[in-house]
Amino acid sequence: MNGFPLLILLLGLGLVAWVSARVKASRFTGRGADRPHSLPSYHGWYVALWAVVPALIFIAVWSSVTPGMVTQAVVADPAAAALPTVPMERSAILSEARAIAKGRLASGFNPMSTELAPIYEVNQGRFDMYGLALTLILAFAGGAYAFTRVKSDFRARTRVERVVMAALLLASLIAILTTLGIVASLLFESIRFFKLVSPLEFLFGIKWSPQSAVLAGQANAFGAVPLFWGTIFIGAIIAMVVAIPLGLMSAVYLTQYAKPGFRKWMKPILEILAGVPTVVYGYFAALTVAPAVRTFAATLGIPGASSESALAAGVVMGVMIIPFVSSMADDSIAAVPGSMRDGSLAMGATPSETIRKVLIPAALPGVVGGVLLAVSRAIGETMIVVMAAGLAANLTLNPFASVTTVTTQIVQLLTGDQEFESAKTLAAFALGLVLFIVTLLLNIVALRVVKKYREAYE
Amino acid sequence: MNSDTALPARKPTDWNTDAMQQRIRRRYASERRFKLLGLTAVGVSAAFLAFLLISMLANGLRGFTQTDIKLPVDFRTAPILIDPATLKGPNVDQVLAGAGIQQVTQHAAVAAFGPDGGTMVSDGAWLVVREAIKNDPSILQQRVDISVPASTAIDLAAKGHASSGAEAAYAKLKAANVVSTSFNSGFLVESDATDPTLVGIWGALKGSLLTMLVTLALAFPIGVLSALYLEEYAPRNRWTDLIEVSINNLAAVPSIIFGLLGLAVFLNTFHLPRSAALVGGLTLALMTMPVIVIAGRNAIKSVPPSIRDAALGVGASPVQVVFHHVLPLALPGILTGTIIGMARALGETAPLLMIGMRAFIATPPDSLTAPATVLPVQIFLWSDEVSRGFIEKTSAAIIVLLVFLLTMNGLAIYLRNRFEQRW
Numbered sequence: 072m073n074g075f076p077l078l079i080l081l082l083g084l085g086l087v088a089w090v091s092a093r094v095k096a097s098r099f100t101g102r103g104a105d106r107p108h109s110l111p112s113y114h115g116w117y118v119a120l121w122a123v124v125p126a127l128i129f130i131a132v133w134s135s136v137t138p139g140m141v142t143q144a145v146v147a148d149p150a151a152a153a154l155p156t157v158p159m160e161r162s163a164i165l166s167e168a169r170a171i172a173k174g175r176l177a178s179g180f181n182p183m184s185t186e187l188a189p190i191y192e193v194n195q196g197r198f199d200m201y202g203l204a205l206t207l208i209l210a211f212a213g214g215a216y217a218f219t220r221v222k223s224d225f226r227a228r229t230r231v232e233r234v235v236m237a238a239l240l241l242a243s244l245i246a247i248l249t250t251l252g253i254v255a256s257l258l259f260e261s262i263r264f265f266k267l268v269s270p271l272e273f274l275f276g277i278k279w280s281p282q283s284a285v286l287a288g289q290a291n292a293f294g295a296v297p298l299f300w301g302t303i304f305i306g307a308i309i310a311m312v313v314a315i316p317l318g319l320m321s322a323v324y325l326t327q328y329a330k331p332g333f334r335k336w337m338k339p340i341l342e343i344l345a346g347v348p349t350v351v352y353g354y355f356a357a358l359t360v361a362p363a364v365r366t367f368a369a370t371l372g373i374p375g376a377s378s379e380s381a382l383a384a385g386v387v388m389g390v391m392i393i394p395f396v397s398s399m400a401d402d403s404i405a406a407v408p409g410s411m412r413d414g415s416l417a418m419g420a421t422p423s424e425t426i427r428k429v430l431i432p433a434a435l436p437g438v439v440g441g442v443l444l445a446v447s448r449a450i451g452e453t454m455i456v457v458m459a460a461g462l463a464a465n466l467t468l469n470p471f472a473s474v475t476t477v478t479t480q481i482v483q484l485l486t487g488d489q490e491f492e493s494a495k496t497l498a499a500f501a502l503g504l505v506l507f508i509v510t511l512l513l514n515i516v517a518l519r520v521v522k523k524y525r526e527a528y529e
Numbered sequence: 530m531n532s533d534t535a536l537p538a539r540k541p542t543d544w545n546t547d548a549m550q551q552r553i554r555r556r557y558a559s560e561r562r563f564k565l566l567g568l569t570a571v572g573v574s575a576a577f578l579a580f581l582l583i584s585m586l587a588n589g590l591r592g593f594t595q596t597d598i599k600l601p602v603d604f605r606t607a608p609i610l611i612d613p614a615t616l617k618g619p620n621v622d623q624v625l626a627g628a629g630i631q632q633v634t635q636h637a638a639v640a641a642f643g644p645d646g647g648t649m650v651s652d653g654a655w656l657v658v659r660e661a662i663k664n665d666p667s668i669l670q671q672r673v674d675i676s677v678p679a680s681t682a683i684d685l686a687a688k689g690h691a692s693s694g695a696e697a698a699y700a701k702l703k704a705a706n707v708v709s710t711s712f713n714s715g716f717l718v719e720s721d722a723t724d725p726t727l728v729g730i731w732g733a734l735k736g737s738l739l740t741m742l743v744t745l746a747l748a749f750p751i752g753v754l755s756a757l758y759l760e761e762y763a764p765r766n767r768w769t770d771l772i773e774v775s776i777n778n779l780a781a782v783p784s785i786i787f788g789l790l791g792l793a794v795f796l797n798t799f800h801l802p803r804s805a806a807l808v809g810g811l812t813l814a815l816m817t818m819p820v821i822v823i824a825g826r827n828a829i830k831s832v833p834p835s836i837r838d839a840a841l842g843v844g845a846s847p848v849q850v851v852f853h854h855v856l857p858l859a860l861p862g863i864l865t866g867t868i869i870g871m872a873r874a875l876g877e878t879a880p881l882l883m884i885g886m887r888a889f890i891a892t893p894p895d896s897l898t899a900p901a902t903v904l905p906v907q908i909f910l911w912s913d914e915v916s917r918g919f920i921e922k923t924s925a926a927i928i929v930l931l932v933f934l935l936t937m938n939g940l941a942i943y944l945r946n947r948f949e950q951r952w
Contacts, residue, residue, distance in 0.1 A: 232847075240758060243754070243759055243763070243772050244772070246772055247775050249779060249790075250779060253787075257789065257790075317570045317574055321574055324567025327567075328568075347876075351908070353912075354908065421557065423559060423563035424560075481785055485792065486883075486887060506786065
């Protein structure tokens with residue numbers, strides 16, 4: 072069915088229903104016991120909902136059912152008797168005929184499909200007519216039924232509010248559905264992957280080269296340890312070496328030392344760092360930072376310096392994380408009771424001694440929680456490592472060498488050739504599952520730490 | 530308690546001794562060092578941002594200009610076979626496509642600038658010539674000067690890149706006084722192309738706008754409604770806890786996981802079209818929704834209970850309380866959160882790569898299901914190109930993206946300052 076005009080038509084009908092019911096209800100002018108229960112607009116909404124919602128549900132069901140029915144009607148046609156009985160050829164011809172009938176294809180690869188196209192078109196038109204007629208009947212019937220119920224003592228508001236509450240509940244269930252969808256899609260594909268490759272080899276193998284694993288027998292190439300190491304090396308080590316000192320010290324300076332005017336300007340400026348899209352950081356890392364790092368390594372005479380070094384990606388990622396660490400540290404320092412700070416200052420400690428020996432130790436659980444959240448964000452970060460880190464799965468401690476990460480490999484595995492059943496594409500989902508579980512655990516632990524520590528001071 | 534046993538007599542500290550004075554000096558010095566360290570941290574972070582923005586601007590501003598060459602074309606001698614009458618007809622493009630304009634342009638360039646002339650003008654120069662003929666068919670009987678874009682090498686030489694290898698050719702053209710530099714309006718209205726002198730961002734920008742439209746249409750209502758439910762009506766039970774935990778976790782899930790979800794559910798289960806704005810919007814909506822819910826809940830929480838009590842007191846129903854009073858008061862805060870979430874979605878690349886929005890697409894998408902690309906993905910694709918002309922185009926596209934993001938964030942801050950009420 073042609074969706075958009077029908078939708079407009081339906082909404083128009085809904086508007087008509089709303090207006091007419093409202094006009095009818097606004098004539099109720101009873102006093103005392105006859106006073107109408109609901110305001111006129113609630114009657115309007117009641118009738119409009121009856122006119123539109125059943126019809127919409129019908130459209131949804133109808134448009135998911137009709138393709139099959141149309142195909143059946145075409146197959147039942149005498150012209151389709153010559154169709155091959157092999158299911159694959161049969162469905163190929165039928166889908167080609169459908170494409171021609173809808174004008175997406177000029178002519179079919181198979182002459183049979185060109186023959187079937189007009190039949191398809193006729194049947195499709197027939198079913199569209201049925202659908203349109205039934206939709207309109209349903210809309211009018213629903214509207215008329217509701218319209219007859221509009222009376223002065225009819226509790227329209229209660230009904231409408233029940234629908235509103237149902238809509239609210241449905242909306243909040245979408246979050247659960249999304250979580251379920253993520254878990255299910257990752258889990259199903261991963262299970263299929265682990266049928267081809269043993270989980271132990273995947274989690275503890277140290278050789279990663281998915282390109283060579285065309286045959287299931289060569290499963291040895293799916294050892295993900297180099298990927299895990301690369302991810303930890305870039306996201307949890309190099310990036311944090313940059314982000315923790317800079318973020319923590321920025322937070323300390325801005326909250327404890329800076330004049331209000333300076334703080335007012337500097338805080339949003341640092342927050343811009345978090346708002347820059349990651350693809351921009353990736354481009355910057357690849358174009359500017361990586362060559363500089365390589366030149367630097369070459370002047371130092373470090374062997375194995377790559378133009379896709381772990382250091383370039385890690386440093387840029389660290390800079391991206393600075394505002395995140397900084398705002399978490401800011402919150403935890405602010406949560407330390409003022410009396411502790413005042414007590415330390417009153418004892419004669421300088422501000423820096425107060426910060427180092429009182430505020431930061433007291434805020435440490437919060438800061439640690441913030442760092443864990445930052446790590447979980449860093450290891451899930453994709454574009455910087457895709458653009459600036461390499462594809463070579465090395466197990467190395469040299470920050471100037473090239474390492475690869477989980478996210479880089481997911482992108483790499485899924486953007487090549489798109490045969491969905493191969494172990495190569497399924498491996499991406501297994502990597503995604505590991506990433507999901509690790510970030511989830513990090514988040515749970517971090518939030519628990521932060522929460523526990525907040526409670527300690529309240 | 531024995532109050533008679535006094536503490537042992539303690540000599541007051543003499544702060545004037547050298548040792549004490551030195552100690553104080555040391556402590557003050559360490560205080561200054563610490564303060565300086567903090568300032569350095571702020572400075573380094575800000576300097577990095579400045580460096581990033583300046584390097585993008587330095588590269589990117591050049592991408593907004595183009596070098597044109599005034600190319601003399603003599604149509605009287607050119608082997609161009611067009612009946613001027615057909616140019617009035619409906620199928621002008623077909624007539625012109627078969628007329629050999631490409632060769633004519635190459636010949637004209639060789640005739641004007643020597644044997645290398647063909648490489649000095651852009652591969653797409655003939656398109657400009659074609660447009661010129663279309664606009665004014667009478668030039669077919671004359672010799673005219675047409676401004677065509679220069680090739681990448683000449684363009685780079687004109688912009689002062691020392692190593693483009695075309696300095697000599699550029700100097701020659703400059704001496705002949707046929708080059709000029711102008712604003713590259715094509716960059717804003719064209720789409721992707723294989724030649725860096727011809728690319729534009731309109732296709733990607735339109736793709737981004739369509740994707741954002743889908744995202745907003747889904748994430749905003751769902752996000753606001755769930756925030757209202759959780760904050761105002763939800764009973765405290767296991768289900769509500771489950772919803773809350775899901776939303777908080779979704780906000781922290783890496784964006785690429787949403788891409789995997791989109792690939793597995795929207796493409797492989799529902800068979801929606803690959804690389805379409807619809808699928809991109811759906812995927813980003815799932816990612817943006819938790820952000821809106823969290824911002825929305827905070828905004829709703831900050832509306833004081835007295836408002837609700839007053840409304841209930843004059844007889845409003847619970848739904849009326851929320852939709853007539855709480856929601857309008859919380860709306861500025863919700864909108865601020867929505868804009869910030871949308872800005873994040875606009876800059877997002879990784880999930881869209883997963884659902885196939887990385888194809889080469891040379892025409893702007895004309896529907897939600899047409900193949901489309903978005904601005905960040907376009908930047909990613911151009912950054913992979915080998916041709917040096919793409920560097921400045923990539924940076925220019927980044928500037929456009931950053932302008933959009935800064936505008937959105939600025940709008941969010943403005944809304945917050947202008948409308949947010951402190952109770």
